[in-house]
Amino acid sequence: MRALVIVDIQNDFCPGGALAVPGGDEIIEPVNKLATGFDCIVQTQDWHPQDHLSFASNHDGKEPYETIEMDYGEQVLWPDHCVQGTKGADFHPELKTNPSQLIVRKGFRKHIDSYSAFFENDNETVTGLHGYLQERGVSELFVVGLATDFCVKWTVLDGLKLGYDVHLVEDAIRGIDIDGSVDAAMQEMKDAGVVLTHSKKCI
Numbered sequence: 001m002r003a004l005v006i007v008d009i010q011n012d013f014c015p016g017g018a019l020a021v022p023g024g025d026e027i028i029e030p031v032n033k034l035a036t037g038f039d040c041i042v043q044t045q046d047w048h049p050q051d052h053l054s055f056a057s058n059h060d061g062k063e064p065y066e067t068i069e070m071d072y073g074e075q076v077l078w079p080d081h082c083v084q085g086t087k088g089a090d091f092h093p094e095l096k097t098n099p100s101q102l103i104v105r106k107g108f109r110k111h112i113d114s115y116s117a118f119f120e121n122d123n124e125t126v127t128g129l130h131g132y133l134q135e136r137g138v139s140e141l142f143v144v145g146l147a148t149d150f151c152v153k154w155t156v157l158d159g160l161k162l163g164y165d166v167h168l169v170e171d172a173i174r175g176i177d178i179d180g181s182v183d184a185a186m187q188e189m190k191d192a193g194v195v196l197t198h199s200k201k202c203i
């Protein structure tokens with residue numbers, strides 16, 4: 001069985017949001033269409049407390065996009081985004097969320113960021129998504145959403161590591177792009193074995 005995994009299509013990652021991904025809202029139409037062809041649909045939701053340590057504002061003298069060392073390695077510092085219960089953390093109003101069967105929240109632990117839908121950034125703490133997909137008999141993932149170079153990339157790489165066949169729907173992703181990070185992410189995902197596809201091919 002195949003599953004559609006919709007990553008972080010939230011107001012803060014769309015134009016006008018706190019961490020806007022260029023063209024982030026352009027993927028909503030293909031994602032809504034794609035969802036009509038799937039029996040298993042899950043969504044992720046970036047869901048941070050206000051004191052989250054991935055926010056530059058919680059570190060004296062630090063600006064967004066600088067990096068720091070966390071217990072688990074290097075961490076990019078972000079503008080405050082997707083704060084629990086705020087409008088920025090809501091799904092984009094045009095995204096049809098009714099068909100989604102599971103919403104996985106991530107990044108809710110103050111001391112650890114979480115890009116992947118499967119593991120937090122320590123590569124150990126699980127979100128529970130793998131168990132859910134296994135119990136539903138899913139072996140193939142179709143990944144869409146934001147942002148190509150962060151949450152989409154980590155979801156794809158972890159999905160491959162966990163043994164899923166992972167398809168990346170090229171017209172239904174957009175990236176933040178810090179110093180060429182989108183091209184680097186695409187290369188990393190291809191090297192790891194992702195299959196590139198188009199939304200029209202997988203409904």
Ligand code: VGL
Nearest residue numbers: 008046146147150151152
């Ligand atoms: C994301 C940066 C920080 C993402 C989430 O959804 O790609 N990026 N939090």
Ligand code: ZN
Nearest residue numbers: 046081082107
């Ligand atoms: Zn975040």
